Amino acid sequence: MKFICNGMLGKLCKLLRICGIDAAYSNQGMAILLEARKENRIVLTRNTRLQTKKGVFFVQTSDPAEQLKHIISEYDLQTLIQPFSRCIECNCKLKAVDKTLVRNNIPYFTYKHFDEFALCPNCHRVYWKGSHYKNMTKDISNLLPNAK
Ligand SMILES: [Zn+2]
Numbered sequence: 001m002k003f004i005c006n007g008m009l010g011k012l013c014k015l016l017r018i019c020g021i022d023a024a025y026s027n028q029g030m031a032i033l034l035e036a037r038k039e040n041r042i043v044l045t046r047n048t049r050l051q052t053k054k055g056v057f058f059v060q061t062s063d064p065a066e067q068l069k070h071i072i073s074e075y076d077l078q079t080l081i082q083p084f085s086r087c088i089e090c091n092c093k094l095k096a097v098d099k100t101l102v103r104n105n106i107p108y109f110t111y112k113h114f115d116e117f118a119l120c121p122n123c124h125r126v127y128w129k130g131s132h133y134k135n136m137t138k139d140i141s142n143l144l145p146n147a148k
Contacts, residue, residue, distance in 0.1 A: 001075055004041040006032050012044065016071070016092055018136050019143065020082030024091055029058035044071065068140055082125065083137060087120035094118035094127060101125045 005013035007027035017024035043056040
């Protein structure tokens with residue numbers, strides 16, 4: 001299941017990616033419909049002009065954590081949640097990497113204290129389950145049984 005979030009839903013988009021769910025982002029107005037059809041994505045939006053279009057899920061609430069919960073239950077995504085598997089910035093699938101490979105890209109403290117690292121093959125951002133990760137998942141911790 002793949003999604004595309006429109007301009008007003010940047011935070012929701014990131015939360016979906018934190019959950020490992022494929023979520024593209026577009027602020028192209030009505031053109032989002034074409035983009036969605038091309039890549040077989042469901043459009044998530046709060047834009048009332050898009051509300052009645054085919055393949056569109058209209059998001060009722062303005063709170064990103066609530067939005068996420070709605071999407072998860074509407075599309076039955078609970079079993080697909082896989083935190084730490086997708087880049088928050090570019091939606092790319094992360095690759096687990098040995099820590100020696102990212103040694104020069106991370107602070108020494110991080111290198112010393114963490115063992116699980118993942119790399120985005122697209123933007124080369126390095127991820128690990130440190131305090132930043134914990135902050136990101138705080139909003140959605142009740143949806144993330146594996147993220148303890
Ligand atoms: Zn990336």
